[in-house]
Each structure stands twice: as C-alpha cells, then as structure tokens.
Amino acid sequence: MSTLVVVHNPPAKTGVPPSLIKRSINPWLMPALGIGLAATVVFSAGIGAVRVSPYEIGLIISKSLGYTVDVDPAKEAILLAIRLPRVCLAVLIGAGLALSGAAIQGLFRNPLADPGLIGISSGASLAAVMMIVLEVSVFQKLTGLLGMHALSVVAFLGACATAFLVYRMARMAGKDVITTMLLTGIAINALSGALTGIMTYLATDEQLRNITFWSLGSLGGASWTSVLAILPFMAIALVGIPRLAKSLNLLALGESQASLLGVNLKRIKRQVIVFSTMAVGTSVAVAGIIGFIGLVIPHLIRMGAGSDHRRVLTGSALGGAIVLTLADSLSRTLVAPAELPIGILTALVGTPVFLWILFRERRRNLS
Amino acid sequence: MLEVRNLSYQIRGRKLLNEVSFCAKPGELLAVVGANGAGKSTLLKLCTGELKSTTGAISLHGRGIETYSEKELASFRAVLPQQNSVIFPFLVSELVLMGRYPHFDFHPSEHDYLVAGLALKKVGMWEFASRVFTTLSGGEQQRVQLARVLAQIWDTSAGLLFLDEPTTGLDLLHQHQLLEIAREFTQKGFCVVAILHDLNLAAQYADQIVMLRSGRIEAIGSPHEVITVGNIQRVFNLSVWLVNHPELACPMIVPQQHQFSEHN
Incomplete structure (x- = not known):
C-alpha cells in the first residue's frame, strides 16, 4: 500500500546465532556459589574451640556412614552432635530466608521489600514470645500434643496469621495492593513490637532469656531434632519457590502484562506468600529473628547474575546459605567462649551493605 | 478474528461503554480513535480479557473470550502496553x-x-x-x-495483536516503522487493533476505523468514511481541513487556524 521510504531490516532468513542472545551474564557464578557453599560448610564445621581438619571431617563422616576408620571419639562427638546440626540449620535457614526475600521482592515489584518488612517475622516472633510467657492451657495442651514441634508450629501459625492479616487488609484498601501491603506491614510490625514489649514486661527472668533469644536470633539451640523439625517446611519452600521463577520474571513487566502472558496472578501471590511464610515462619521458630539476609543477599546476587529469577532465586538460596553459615561461625568464635546473637551480627554487617546498595542505585538513577 | 457485539461496560453506575459492536477480520488493521475518556482503553481491556464486560459478547476466532484459559489466550493474543x-x-x-x-x-x-x-x-x-x-x-x-x-x-x-497508543514516545521514523510492521503482520493473517491518537496515522495505515465518543461508536468504516470534517468536529470539538495525501488515497487532516481565540 505504502511507497513511503521506511528503513527497516530485511526479514532475516538465515538463523540468528542463538549464542548471542543466550549469553548469560556470568556462567561461573552458580558453580562458584556451589563450591563456595561446600567450602563454607567444611570450614564452619571445623572451626571452634576444638579444630577439626577437613580430612578428619571426611573420616568422621565416612565412619558414620559405616566404614571402619580410626577417629578421635571426642572430635567425632563434637562434630556429629554439635557442629553438623548447627551448620545444617544455618544452611537451611540462610537459604530459606534469602530465597523468600528474593521471591517477595519479585512479587512486590519492589527491590527493597523483605519478609521482615511485611510483618511475617515479627508475627512469628510475637506468637513464640506469647507462648513462652503466657502459660495458657491451649499452649500447654499443644506442647503435650506436639512436643518439641509445638513452639515451631505456634511461631509458624503466628507468621501465617500476620501474612494473611496484612494481605487481607491490603486488599480491602483497594487498588494498589502491593504498596498498601508494605505500609500495613510496617503498622503490624509496630503493633507486634508493642505486644512483644508487654510480654517482656510480664516475663520472669528465665522467660526473658528466652525472649532475648527470639528477638536477636541465635542458632545456639541447634540439634538434629530442630533440623528435622524445619526440614519439611524448608524443603517445600526451597523446591516450590524456584518453580515460580518464570512468573516472577513476568511480574517485572507489571501485573497486567504478566496476566496477559498467562500468569495466574491470584495463584502466584498466594504461592509466594505461603512458601515465604513457611520458610520465614519456621526459621524464626527455631532461630529467632535474623534480619537483612532476605533483603541484602538477593541484591548482591542480582549484581552478579542479572535479574532473571531463574538465576536470582537459586543464587540467593546458595548465597544465603553461605552468608548465614559464615555469620554463625563468626558469632560463636568472635567472643568465645560466649556467643554473639547472630541477628546482631547480620544487622551490623547488613546495614552498611544495604545503605551502599541504596546509594548506588540512587546514583545510577540520577546519571 | 475479533467480533464485538453490543458491548457495554459499567463501573459504579457510570457507563464507560454503551452498545459497542464491530468486527475485525483477519488481515485487517483496525484503529480505535476518539477523544480522551471516550472509552478506548476500556474497550481494549475488554477485548484482551483484562476486564470482564457487563453485557454483550466478545468472540475471538468464533469462540467467546470467556471460554479461553489465560494460557490459551497468551498463545495467540499479545498486547503492547501503553x-x-x-x-x-x-x-x-x-x-x-x-x-x-x-x-x-x-x-x-x-x-x-x-x-x-x-x-x-x-x-x-x-x-x-x-x-x-x-x-x-x-x-x-x-x-x-x-x-x-x-x-x-x-x-x-492467526494472531491477535493489540496496540495501546503504540506510538507514544517514538520519533517520526519509528512511528511509521511500527505501523509498517503491524501491517506486515496483518498480511500474515493477523488481526491488529490499535488505539491511535494521530488521525493521520490512522487514516494512512488502518483498514477500518472505529471512532468513539463518550462510550458510543460515533462512526465506523474505512478511513474515507470516518475521517470527515463533521465527525472530527463532533468527536474532538476541533475544526479541521481535509487534504488529500499526495501519494496515497487517504485523507489527511490539518487543524484550522485561530479556532481557540474566538468564543465559539
């Protein structure tokens, strides 16, 4: 129809070399993170009042697998009963926190969101603190019924209740669910802070110790039972969240484009919130509030691996595991024989990193 | 193929669309034009499945839009966001x-x-x-x-391509390039629906133009039938001259001078 001179490329019949478009940002990042995690685990399991060399760790593990080798029984006991469960717990919690942080940032389309900001962790901690302080019969019955799982279950339910409440309230407010959810989360955080304050006021000395543990975070209570208690929840989240990577990528285009490309918005929102609540709720249940991992790790991974959630999610899980395991090694060796609550450590290191990211992004937006 | 029959859409008692009917055949580029707030975006959102209509029917390739799953729709319907x-x-x-x-x-x-x-x-x-x-x-x-x-x-x-004010932010060359590409796809059997603000672009590239005025179709048909001095006066409240495109058989509009300084 038109004789207008339009400059556009002739339709390419020959195939475009797919390698050009396929090129991922850093092909070595994932393998490096995997190897880094393995090295961190070995390092962390070896460090402490009694040093266990990587070679000895190998021997002890092969002994517990049924081989007949000669090992130091004291080191064997320390490694198997104290170090390894603690390292496993750090790996699981670090991975869970960072992974749900990445997923929540994707869902909220806000790189500064984290599970703590929308109140999941403070809700879990409030529930746990209430259970410690208020010796209500419901809680006692629950302890009789579930034993060592009771506190985890209560903390988890607290996390679920808060997440649900924040989500419902945000929906009630109408159009911009996501922004309202952040603001509601801040309000709920303040409320549970106040309620936790009341509990602290009512608590006995013994209970106070426990409460401090919840609000500052510590992996000191690690045992194989606590590892097994959170394992199913973490496993579901660690398997479930990476499967949402494609949908989270599409959400970056905006909610309406995501739904036009076949994403079921309601389902993805529910899934991210449920999985994150599982991961964060159970981690608060066994280790208290550990901040900044869920916020900072995904950012660091994005800097190296780009924005594709298929890399960001896996990378965050690995990165979170590495960082929390290292932080835990520090927390138990820095002021040995005492222990630094790990939440203090992550906040001390996390805050400057967070500010650095913030200013870096500001500067980039200005230029 | 996109077929819209007696489509109305109402929100909080306000009728945004009122008994709109049209049909875009495969191989056709349909332009939707109209003043701000005439209901163009609402119409597009209804056709893409983003909104559900109050009354009326929309069928894609002969099947009601509500019978498709989100995934099915995504395989043949694409929307360029504004x-x-x-x-x-x-x-x-x-x-x-x-x-x-x-x-x-x-x-x-x-x-x-x-x-x-x-x-x-x-x-x-x-x-x-x-x-x-x-x-x-x-x-x-x-x-x-x-x-x-x-x-x-x-x-x-047989794809369905929706363009919501696609030329926003594009320079002159790329505005025309975009519509050339859209036309190229109509030749493959695609059906393209574009909301356009530039009536000259609509006149030059569209096979069919739907002109909306406060939720109703004011005029529908070929560029020659729709782009008239009377229609533009009624829909945009603007007096224009129509001239012929030097090469193509399509009308072009040129706004008249001094129409804002006088009262009426």
Whole structure:
C-alpha cells in the first residue's frame, strides 16, 4: 500500500546465532556459589574451640556412614552432635530466608521489600514470645500434643496469621495492593513490637532469656531434632519457590502484562506468600529473628547474575546459605567462649551493605 | 478474528461503554480513535480479557473470550502496553525472551531464542540485545516491548495483536516503522487493533476505523468514511481541513487556524 521510504531490516532468513542472545551474564557464578557453599560448610564445621581438619571431617563422616576408620571419639562427638546440626540449620535457614526475600521482592515489584518488612517475622516472633510467657492451657495442651514441634508450629501459625492479616487488609484498601501491603506491614510490625514489649514486661527472668533469644536470633539451640523439625517446611519452600521463577520474571513487566502472558496472578501471590511464610515462619521458630539476609543477599546476587529469577532465586538460596553459615561461625568464635546473637551480627554487617546498595542505585538513577 | 457485539461496560453506575459492536477480520488493521475518556482503553481491556464486560459478547476466532484459559489466550493474543514500568534491570534479550514464556515450560528451545532474535531485528534493536533495558530511552524501550509482543505471537497463523497508543514516545521514523510492521503482520493473517491518537496515522495505515465518543461508536468504516470534517468536529470539538495525501488515497487532516481565540 505504502511507497513511503521506511528503513527497516530485511526479514532475516538465515538463523540468528542463538549464542548471542543466550549469553548469560556470568556462567561461573552458580558453580562458584556451589563450591563456595561446600567450602563454607567444611570450614564452619571445623572451626571452634576444638579444630577439626577437613580430612578428619571426611573420616568422621565416612565412619558414620559405616566404614571402619580410626577417629578421635571426642572430635567425632563434637562434630556429629554439635557442629553438623548447627551448620545444617544455618544452611537451611540462610537459604530459606534469602530465597523468600528474593521471591517477595519479585512479587512486590519492589527491590527493597523483605519478609521482615511485611510483618511475617515479627508475627512469628510475637506468637513464640506469647507462648513462652503466657502459660495458657491451649499452649500447654499443644506442647503435650506436639512436643518439641509445638513452639515451631505456634511461631509458624503466628507468621501465617500476620501474612494473611496484612494481605487481607491490603486488599480491602483497594487498588494498589502491593504498596498498601508494605505500609500495613510496617503498622503490624509496630503493633507486634508493642505486644512483644508487654510480654517482656510480664516475663520472669528465665522467660526473658528466652525472649532475648527470639528477638536477636541465635542458632545456639541447634540439634538434629530442630533440623528435622524445619526440614519439611524448608524443603517445600526451597523446591516450590524456584518453580515460580518464570512468573516472577513476568511480574517485572507489571501485573497486567504478566496476566496477559498467562500468569495466574491470584495463584502466584498466594504461592509466594505461603512458601515465604513457611520458610520465614519456621526459621524464626527455631532461630529467632535474623534480619537483612532476605533483603541484602538477593541484591548482591542480582549484581552478579542479572535479574532473571531463574538465576536470582537459586543464587540467593546458595548465597544465603553461605552468608548465614559464615555469620554463625563468626558469632560463636568472635567472643568465645560466649556467643554473639547472630541477628546482631547480620544487622551490623547488613546495614552498611544495604545503605551502599541504596546509594548506588540512587546514583545510577540520577546519571 | 475479533467480533464485538453490543458491548457495554459499567463501573459504579457510570457507563464507560454503551452498545459497542464491530468486527475485525483477519488481515485487517483496525484503529480505535476518539477523544480522551471516550472509552478506548476500556474497550481494549475488554477485548484482551483484562476486564470482564457487563453485557454483550466478545468472540475471538468464533469462540467467546470467556471460554479461553489465560494460557490459551497468551498463545495467540499479545498486547503492547501503553505504560511500561519494568522493575529490575533485565537485559533487552531477556525481556524479549519473556514473550516466548507461554511457549515453553522452564528452558527455552533453540526456536524460542531464534524468534526472540528475529523479533529484535525486526524492530531494529538487535544491537541493543545485551544492554540493560532500564537504561534505554523511552522510545527504545517501547521498541523492545514491541519486539517482545511480536515474539509472543511470532509463529501463530492467526494472531491477535493489540496496540495501546503504540506510538507514544517514538520519533517520526519509528512511528511509521511500527505501523509498517503491524501491517506486515496483518498480511500474515493477523488481526491488529490499535488505539491511535494521530488521525493521520490512522487514516494512512488502518483498514477500518472505529471512532468513539463518550462510550458510543460515533462512526465506523474505512478511513474515507470516518475521517470527515463533521465527525472530527463532533468527536474532538476541533475544526479541521481535509487534504488529500499526495501519494496515497487517504485523507489527511490539518487543524484550522485561530479556532481557540474566538468564543465559539
């Protein structure tokens, strides 16, 4: 129809070399993170009042697998009963926190969101603190019924209740669910802070110790039972969240484009919130509030691996595991024989990193 | 094929669309024009399935839109958004590949990469493939978004392409290039529906024009039937001259002088 001179490329019949478009940002990042995690685990399991060399760790593990080798029984006991469960717990919690942080940032389309900001962790901690302080019969019955799982279950339910409440309230407010959810989360955080304050006021000395543990975070209570208690929840989240990577990528285009490309918005929102609540709720249940991992790790991974959630999610899980395991090694060796609550450590290191990211992004937006 | 019958849409007692009917056949570029607030975007959102109509029916390829699943729709219907607010610094190539997401489960096939590459070449943004999307200019971003949308329905035989004010932010050359590309796809059997603000662009490229005025169709038909002095006066409240395009058999509008200084 038109004789207008339009400059556009002739339709390419020959195939475009797919390698050009396929090129991922850093092909070595994932393998490096995997190897880094393995090295961190070995390092962390070896460090402490009694040093266990990587070679000895190998021997002890092969002994517990049924081989007949000669090992130091004291080191064997320390490694198997104290170090390894603690390292496993750090790996699981670090991975869970960072992974749900990445997923929540994707869902909220806000790189500064984290599970703590929308109140999941403070809700879990409030529930746990209430259970410690208020010796209500419901809680006692629950302890009789579930034993060592009771506190985890209560903390988890607290996390679920808060997440649900924040989500419902945000929906009630109408159009911009996501922004309202952040603001509601801040309000709920303040409320549970106040309620936790009341509990602290009512608590006995013994209970106070426990409460401090919840609000500052510590992996000191690690045992194989606590590892097994959170394992199913973490496993579901660690398997479930990476499967949402494609949908989270599409959400970056905006909610309406995501739904036009076949994403079921309601389902993805529910899934991210449920999985994150599982991961964060159970981690608060066994280790208290550990901040900044869920916020900072995904950012660091994005800097190296780009924005594709298929890399960001896996990378965050690995990165979170590495960082929390290292932080835990520090927390138990820095002021040995005492222990630094790990939440203090992550906040001390996390805050400057967070500010650095913030200013870096500001500067980039200005230029 | 897109068929709209007696479509009305009402929100909080306000009728945004009132008994709208039209039909866009395969191989046709249909332009929707009208003043701000005439209901163009609402109409588009209803046709893409983003909104559900109050009354009336929309059928795509002879089947009611409500009978398709989101996934089915995504395989042949693509929408170029008016606003783009991409969060996170995705690469241009990653963004275009997102258009292929409805076609693979977790790992894109060679074919998906190929299509993404061809779509980028089509809009002339191939050199930008490894750039970060959020650092591009508005017009460049719009062209990358077009490539993404084209990649989505690239190898469909009867695709439906919706363009919501697609020329926003584009320079003169790329405005025409975009509509040329849209026309090229209609020749493959696509049906293209575009909301356009520039009546001259609509007159030059559209096969059929729907002119909306406060939720009703004021005029519908070929550019010659719709782009008239009377229609434009009624719909836009603007007096214009019509001149003939020097080469093409389509009308062009030129606004009259001094119409705002006088009262009436």
